[in-house]
Each structure stands twice: as structure tokens, then as C-alpha cells.
Amino acid sequence: MKRATTTVSALLLVSPAFVSAAPVDFVREVRPIFERHCTECHGEKKQKSGLRLDVKAAALKGGDEHAPDIVPGKASESPLVKMVLSHDKDERMPPKGDGLTVAEITKLTDWINEGAAWPDGVDAVKVKDKRDHWSFKPLAVTSGNHSIDEFIASKLKANRLVMSPETDRVSWLRRVTFDLTGLPPTPERVAQFVKDGDPQAYEKVADDLLTSPRYGERWAQHWLDVVRYADTHGFEVNTERPNAWPYRDYVIDAFNADTPYDRFIREQIVGDALGKDPATGFLITASVLLPAQIGKDEPSKRLARQDSLDEIVNNVGQTFLGLSVGCARCHDHKFDPVTQRDYYAMQAFVAGVEYEDRELRTPAAETARREAAKLKPRLAEIDTQLARFVPLAKSGVERAMINARENVDRFAPVAAKRLRFTIHATNSLEPCIDELEVFNAAGENVALASTGAAATSSGDIIVADRHDLKHINDGLYGNSRSWMSNENGRGWVAIEFAKEQSIGRVVWGRDREGKFRDRLATDYLIEVAVASGEWRAVADASDRRKFDPKDKKPVAFSTKGLSEAEAKEAAALMREKSVLDAKLKAASDARKVFGGTFREPDEIHLLNRGDPEQPKDEVVPAVIASLGGVKLDRRTPEQQRRSALADWIASPQNPLTARVMVNRIWQGHFGTGLVATPSDFGNNGMKPTHPELLDWLAQEFIRSGWSVKHMHRLIVLSQTYRQSSASNRVAAEKDSDVRLLWRFPSRRLEAETIRDAMLAVSGQLNLQMYGRGFDLFNQRGGLSGFTPVEKFTPENQRRMIYAHKVRREPETVFGAFDCPDAGQSTALRRASTTPIQALNLFNSRFTLEQSEAFAVRVKKDAGADAAAQIRRAYQLALNRDPNDDELRDAEPVVQAHGLATLCRAIFNSNEFLFLP
């Protein structure tokens, strides 16, 4: 079939009134054209570019790219017609085959020109109303008294199944202790519980566990998985995020304090207004590009900002509402009633949030701030005094090795109008200096541009916001404010002072912030000159200790070449300095949180296809229109916006909030939620297995004052939870996934729990809470490969939640046990089983050392008898005595190879690694 587009194009111009007598009939004449050519890609199964042509409302609304695609009465303006007529092979529709015939195109254009009449009720397909979905409806009220067991039993009965018998006391105790605290019970607790005749014995255990601080450490981990918490910034530099941990500690405290969940939500969104500064760390847990990584061109900046706002909206939507709101960034959500406008309206609530540290305003932080302010002047004084003891250049005394951070060149005071610093060699590439300071007798830096001094150089590499000649004397430190020569291994920079000075000290460095060690001048010469005079050398590298690139230690203060009295004075100053430095550091650590800063919100626009370069109309803060009516004025101040968002989410009327959270709690106990897709309660998610139970739990949650601990108590004391985990073939054939809970579904412990449990059993666990994370690697962030720390100390034998979490860098042993990498949200950990896990757990230094420690502990408890040792090891690790067969297996091994061999086997055993 030949296409004759020119003829058809001409037809478009013809006024509709004269085209034909009988109006085009949609059902008989137009719909078949759509069905023949279009609906394969724009129909029920696929909606490419968001367009579908099989349903009236959707077709007339149009697709993502040029809605409306059909302009009634105006065929020539309808993108649909343009596309079928196009000569551009990338644009023409349909993309394959010969395209529409002349007759078809004529029919289509006539129909549009006549007003695109599409009768109601003729569509073969009925589009589901996205709002008509269980989780968007109010909680179903169940009258009368109910219990978890009643809902579970009735569903089992309907499926001709029954609950399994109750498990033994020890198994329940081990199960609930791991579940609530992430640690095994002690043998003493086991013995006590087994003997406890009190009818309230189970309740007492639950209460004890819930009041233990170990509870918050365990359940905070579940929350941190969802919000993808980490202590680095992610992306290519993945540098340390040194003040993230106050948020981690906040979450632990919030669980321990049983902070009502509605308040927990408010604090995380707008804690700055509620006296909970660290809580807003929630908003900005995602990876983010740091300013220096973002392109200097405007489109790069706009895209980076959009990406960082997107992460906040995703976090709010997934975590609290169980909705993938982020899907609507480029187009209306395919399955859920979230439009693209809704998405940007959600952005507008958080459009003033920046990914930055904020000064804490807690009383402790205020005290620390005052303390720090007092320390600083004294430190500056010490530095000045110490400078007197730096050996003079050219004095014959060997001076300290050149250091990338900071170097001092001291010489006898000399009159100078100019000073020149010439580099003859570097450790790599073009030399770079972050600041060149020249001090006069009064201790003033006379090189500063602000004093009128001017800099010249042999040539520069200029990188915006990073390298420029002006940065050599701008008073600012670090790579991002530095000068770089344009020649490999050499170059010079000179300073002309405002007036002649008597100078005696030059201080310079590659990067005072300590991040860069390349481009370091390893051979240099410092010369001075009076206004008209010749250059005269005052210092160079020749009397410094030979540069050794492997020696990365900061230079220790040397008393070499000093008189005894001088040395004594210097040493005293150094001692005072190190004490003050440590105090200052502690004070600084305690007063900041990576909790975001808040500023005048960006103006938010709907972005065509999510592209920041295609802004459409402005959008004001509003909640998802199909779920609520909150809408704010465009002038609403920043904090009020977040408050309004938090109030809407944390409301008992919000149909999602309570359901999503009780489901997460359920999942924490049974491995799978009543809704198996914990962060998707939308149309594409799984339906609840027990909808009435879910709604009853949600109401119970709200009724209890949003008490998370109340929910734990209900669950762990239920008969459902107390069932045996033993399988049986008949039930398994009916419900292999145990979704109906005919038994307790056993599961493997999580990564952190395995590590913590090994330490608890070996007796090495350090229960110190809170604070800056301990190191898993030789570095806390950065670009290059991470070497695991394999020397174990009390500091790194704390619970794993206190580890410094490097984004995307799995912990060497336990990362393989499906430990989330904090890239994207992990609402549900998959439990995979791989040979790499086996290698790690069987052969790692961690396991071998903990096995040794475990053995030492057992020997101390049980004495020299092998059988007693084996019994004690079983009690500590597995909460039971070995039977005779097991003793017979283990005894010869212990005798021939030592107790640690048994301990290593126990740590790797299924019984140790699975919940009973």
C-alpha cells in the first residue's frame, strides 16, 4: 500500500463542513484503524509514551510527550495526525510496516475535524479506577473483641488447615529474644524461664526484652534498612558523612522510648520544630552529589538538585505511605492514583531542604559550642609560640620531611617587599598549593590579598571553584581553594606585599584539609627581595629530611636542635596542644548533625518527562490529590510546609500510615508481612493475606497511642507466634510459603544478628551504645579499595549497628548475607544462600578469632573436662545440652584439635544460624 502523504496533508486544510455528508462513525470506522495500527503498543498491555487509544478518557487525555494527542476539531494541530503523516522514520507512527493508508488517514482526520466524537460506553476495555483499591479506603472497623489468633485460625480453618502445636519454652525464648533484641538468650535466662511457674512468665520475658536497650538497637536496624541509612555520601567520591550517626542514635532511642509512631513521623520530617534536631537526618539519608562533583554548567546543577529532591520524595512516599511516588517523576503513575502533578506537589513540601550538616540546638551541643569557643584562642596562641621552635632553614639542622598538609619555613627576619616560591619537583603532576602564608614579626599574615598583597605566577591551570591563582592568598584552605601551576613538576608563584615588611616565617601546604597528597612540591626554593633588589634565597628543601612518599604520617614535632630549656617548653606546649585538639574535636563532633538545612524553598514546576530543562507550570505544595485535600499557598514558609506534610501522614485518617507500619512490624516477626510487598501498598503490590487482621492491627495500633511496643507484645504472646516451626507435608502442599501461618516460619538470621550473636556467645560483645561508628575498613569513605580491619578490639566488637556504614561497600564477611548496601531502600531483606557466605563464615579471621575467644570463655566456665566444655558451648550458642550422639561426635574433635574447632563448627551450623 503506497502512502500518499501530500494528498492527505492537503485534506487537512479542508474545512470540515465540506468534507463529507455523513459524519464519521467512531465505532465502525475509526476504532478499527486504532486496533489495526496502534493499540498493540498503545492499548491495554502496553502504553508506550503513556498513550493508550483503546479507552476514551485516556485517549483524549493523551500521552506523556505531546498531550493532548487528539485536538477535537483540529486535525492539523493534533500530534496524532502529525505522527502518522511524518516522513521522519524515528517519528512516524506506527514505527513498523507501511503505515496508514490514505483512506485511513482521511477517515481519521475527518473524524477529528468533526469534533472527535467518541461515544460513551463503547469501549471494550474498562479501565480500573486507580483509587478503587483496598489500601486507599478507610480502615474496616471490626466490632467486638478480637485477637490475632482468632483471625489466623479462622483463615486456616477456611483452608482446612490448623495451627501447629505450641513450641517448647526454650525455642520460644530463643526465637523471641533474637526477634526483639537481635541476640541469643543466656543459659542463665533459659534455666530461669524453664523453671518459672508463674502464669505470667511469658509476659515477663516480653516485658524484659522490650525494656532492654538491646531492643532499640535491633529494631532501629529494620528502620535504617528502609531509609537506606549510611555514613558516606555515595556516588563516585563516597566520602565520609561524619555527622550522620546522631540520626542513627535518634532512631535507636525512639524505639527504646516507644515514641508514639505518629510523633516519630513528625520528628523525622520536621524535628527542627519539635526539639528533635537529629531526627531530620531522615530527610537526607540518600546518596548525594557534593557541590564539587556537580558540573559547573547550569543544566548539571538543576539536574543534581532534582535528583536530590527526588530521593526525599521517594523516601517519604515509600517509608511512610508504602507508595512508589517516585514513579510519577516523568509521567503519571501507571498503577496508582499518583499523577505527575502530585509528584511535584510533594516535592514542593521539601523544596527548601538542603543536604547539609546542621548545628544542633540541644543543650549538650550548646555547652560543647561554648567550650570550643573558649579553646580556640588558646590553640592559636600555642601555635604561634611553637613556631618559635621550628628549626631555622639553612641552620645545618635537618628539618622535617615535606608534608602534604602543612610546612613551616622559618628564617632570620629579613626585610622584603616581595617573596617568590619556586617549585623544582613534585611527587606527581603539576604542583598545587592551597595557601601561601607569610608572617611578619608581629605574627600577621602579610600575604593575604585582603592586606593589599598581590600574587603573580609562572602560569596557572584554572578550574572553576577549585584552582585559580587568586586562591593562593585568599585565606581559605583545601583543594577547592588552591593554586595549580600549568607545568608538570614545576612553576613559581610570587607575592608582592602592600609595603615592605620584616618577615621570618612562611607556611604552605598542598591541602590543609588532608584529603590530597598528590601534586606536592618536593623540591622548592623560597626567595625574597626588597622593592628594587635582587632575589635572595632564604629557604629551600635541601636541609629537609629526604621525601618518602610512603611516609604519610603527619610530621611529629621535633625538639632536635633546641636547647634543653627550649625543648622542655616546646614539649609542654605540644602536650597542651594535643589535649586541646582532642577536646575541640569532641566538642565539634557533638554539635552537628547531617540533618539538612532549611532555606527559602525552590519554586517547583511540573517538569515535562521529568526533565529540568523543560519546566511547565508552577506547582504548590499539596498532598496526593486522590488521598487527601491538603494544599498550601505558594508563599507558605519552609517549615510550615513540612509540618503540613507530617500532619497529613501522621493522621489516624490516613488509610496507609498505620497499615504500612503494622505490616512492617509483622514482617519483623514472621519474615513476611501480611502484605508481602512492604513498601508497595498500591495496585501493583500484593494483597493482604489477612485483610481483616491487618485493619484490626492498624486500629489497635492507633488506639494504643501508636505504640510499637504494644504491637510487639500482642504478636510475640500470640499462639500464632508460639507455634512450633516444624513442617508437615500435608500443610506444606497446601501452603508452601506458610503465608497462612500453620507453623512458625523459621528463617536465617540477618547479617548483623549473626555477627552480634557470635560476639555475644564468645563473650567479646561490647555493649557500649551510641556515637561515631567504629571502622570496618582502613578508611571511612573515599575512592579506592577498602581494606577490611581484621584486628579485633573492644571498639569494633560493638554491635554492628554502630559500625561506620560505607555505602555500597559490603562488610567483608557479613555483607554477603544480604546486608543492604544503602543504595536504594531495602524494605525486605532477601535471604539468599551462597558459597561465598560459606567461605566467609567458615574461614574469615573474624570467625577464627571469635572461635578462639569462645573456647577460652567455655574453658573458664566449664573447666578442663571435654564433655563439660562441649555441654557449656552448646548451652551458650544453642541454648540446649548436647545429646549423647553429639557428645560422641564432638569429643574426639575437641581432644585432637582443640575446643576452638568445635566452636568454629557451631558458628557455622544451621541450628545456630536459623530461628527455631
Place this chain on the structure above:
Amino acid sequence: MNHAEHLSLAGRALLDRRQFLSNSATALGSIALANLLGLDGLLAAESGGPIIDPSNPYAPRQPHFPAKAKNVIVIFCAGAVSQLETWDYKPELIQWDDKPLPGGPNVTFQGPAGNLARPQYEFRQRGKTGKWVSDMIPHLAELTDDIAFVHSLTSKSNTHGPAENFLSTGFVLDGFPSLGSWVTYALGSENRDLPSYVAIPDPRGVPQNGANNWGPGFLPAAFQGTTMSSKNPVRHLTASGVPEDADRAARSLLQKMNARHLAANPGDGKLAARIASYELAARMQLSVPEISDLSTEPAHLLKMYGADDTQNADKAAFAKNCILARRLIEKGVRFVQLFNGAYASGGKLNWDGHNALKEQYDIHAQILDQPAAALIRDLRQRGLLDDTLVVWCTEFGRMPFFQKGAKGRDHNPDGFTCWLTGAGVKPGVSHGRTDDLGQKAIEDVHPLYHFNATILHLLGLDFERLSFEHNGIQRRLTNVEGKLIPQVLA
């Protein structure tokens, strides 16, 4: 089940049951089997169609349609290789050398733009196709008759980290599954004694976004790339300091403990799977050292790769990585990612030539060229190229002008070159075009989505069907985008 003889009683029982159950295919049976990799309920339920048979997750899986390629080697050049110094010849730049680009941008990624700059190497025509390639890479240049170039790729980011994410995972954000994870998730592995997906970092260090380039994202950890190289073997292969007999005793005691526990808890597939994983680990302990032992390679082969180069340690180490890649492919490892170039270093350790491009590329090209070319030749000589796809890629290209005050080029995501060779690839093709200065793709423009979609296609996988449910979204390697590049298919 030719592995059965290596297995313990418990492991054999599991395999026997698998055989039995795969015949009888009861519900319980398939669950036990699926548990072997922790895949229960994932594969079948995910995609609305049985893409992957969940009852047999260890075995190699059938692709969606007959595949041209079974295995993949990706040569990943980190830091963004300049298209203008390698594969995309722009003679116009010679006459425009050191002249400003009229209407060009004032500021690009790193700062102010300078004048246009000619290609820093001489170009000449090669092979039967007469393809213009620079003298920077003389060995690879000899292979152009077999290569399909795509000169018109674009990226969604001009920043290394997000752009490496985009190349490796289809998303600029962190935390999405890598290409290798998708492929091994879809296809399983031909070799059960080795990891199915191996990432070999450059001897100079890991690439910019590190482990995200071989991470499983939200796919099960089983599909994560395992890192090893000629320098650093797989971690925790042996328990250092433990005498061999004590090691054996621990293993045998563990087997007994687990066997008793399994007997007391029948019907739990997860327990059996864990037992089997220890058997597999034991086999890996033997096969990994064997595969990384290059001493069995003949001298002429080491020479061909440049692995015997005593003057250039980085080149020799990269060459050994190339040999390792071939050995892995030979053993049926599904996906090998071979990195050339490390992290940000002012272009010192990778292809990020901002300031002294020529000087640095002289060094980098020495390391890449001969070993990578030898790898492709070696694969072909052994017939491995018949079912192995080789991909050469980089995260974006570079600008036709120098940066102000420097002798290097800034980031350019708007038009750059990657290429394919080997199984299923049409030889001697140059597809797509950038403008006369090589700044922007203008003909047959392909976002990297298309490149990745095409790689999946060559492996018999439909990029629209290969998906995984995560937090309510059917995720794909190519997001909601993607299109094949049929011009590069044989």
C-alpha cells in the same frame, strides 16, 4: 548431576531429591529446590510469566529466545576515554586547532572552555573496511574489521559516578542491579565451581563508583559480582593459620551437626540449601586457585598479552587480568567485567584527561592496548569468540575543545563511542555519527539504554521482559526506555 561424587551425604540427598522432584514436580519439591539460592517465590512470581524456571536455579537457564552469545566479557574503561583520540576520527578538528568554537559553551563540567584542539594522535585507515583509528592503540586498531562501533551514544550524566552507574546499571542513582547481575540472574551459570559473575578490578585500583558497578542492587546477593584479579584472589578461600587436619575436622563435624539438624527438621529447603552451599564452597576452594594460577600458560602466550613485560608493571598486571578473563570464560563463567582504569586521580590512574591528556593517554594506552587486543585474538583462536560477546565501553566521551589553561578535554555525555565484537555481532560496522567536531551525536542517536538492550538481546534476553519487582515497581536494566540497535547485529 556429575558433581554428586564430590558431595557429602546431606548434599547428595539434596541432589537426589532434586532429581526425583524435578521429575515429579510436586509443590514441596520445587520449594526445596528454589531455596537453594534463596529464590523462593521470586523468579516465577515476579514477572507474570515463567521467564526463569524456579525449580532449578543452579543450572544454566534458558534465555527468552535463542541466544547468539552465551558469555560476556566487558572491558570497562573508567574515567571516560576520549572518542576523539581513539575511534571517532574528526579531521575538521585539525584545521580548527587552537581556534575558539563559535557559539560553543563558555563553561562545561569542570570550568571555562578553551580553544578547539586537534586529535592528539595521528589517525590512519585500517583493515578491509578502511576504518580510521588513531596510533594510540595500534594493536586494537588491527581488529576493526571484526568490530561494530556505535559512535552516537549519549549518557544521562556528565559526572563520573552517576554516569558509571548509568552505564553499569541503567540508573544514575546508587543501588540498582548491574548488567552482570541481571545477566546471571537471568541465565544462571555453566560452571558451578566458580562464581558465575566475576569483576576484575584494574591493578591500579577500583573504578569511580566501586562496587556499584558489580553490585546486585535489590537482586538476591547470589547475583553479585565476585571480585578477583591476578593480584588479589577471592577472599576467605582458606582459613589461614588453621592446620589442615583441624580444618577437615571442623568441616566434618559441621556436616554431622547439620545432618542431624536436617533430620530433625525435615522439609525445610533452606537448611538443605545451606548444607549444599558448603559443598560448593569446598569445590571453589580448589577451583579458584587453579584458575588464577597462570603458571601453566606458555611463554609465547604471556608474551602475546604483554604479561611478561618487566618494564611496565601495570601493563603486565592488566595483561594477567586479561588472561584470567579468558580462563574464566573458558570454564563457563557467564559474565566477566574487566576494568581498565581506576578512580579519580586527575587523569593519572584512569582516562579522565582534563589537563594533560596526551601525556597521560600515552601511559594508559600502553596498559590497555596490547593485552586487550591479545585477549580478543586469543578468544578467537580458541573458538571462544563464537559464543562470547566482547564489549568495550566507557561512561562518556570528551569535548572537542581543551579546557581553558589546560591541555585536556572536559566531560562530554552528548556523543561518544563504545563497541562490540564476537558472538552475534556484525563485523566491520560503524554505526551512528557525531557532528563534524565530534561534540554531539547527530545521526542514529542512542542513549546507553539502547546499548545495554542490545547486549541483553545478544544473550537471548528481551530487555522488556527481564524484570524484578522492587518496592512496587517492575524494575528493568533499561528503566522504561530501551530499543535495539539492529545495525550492529549479525
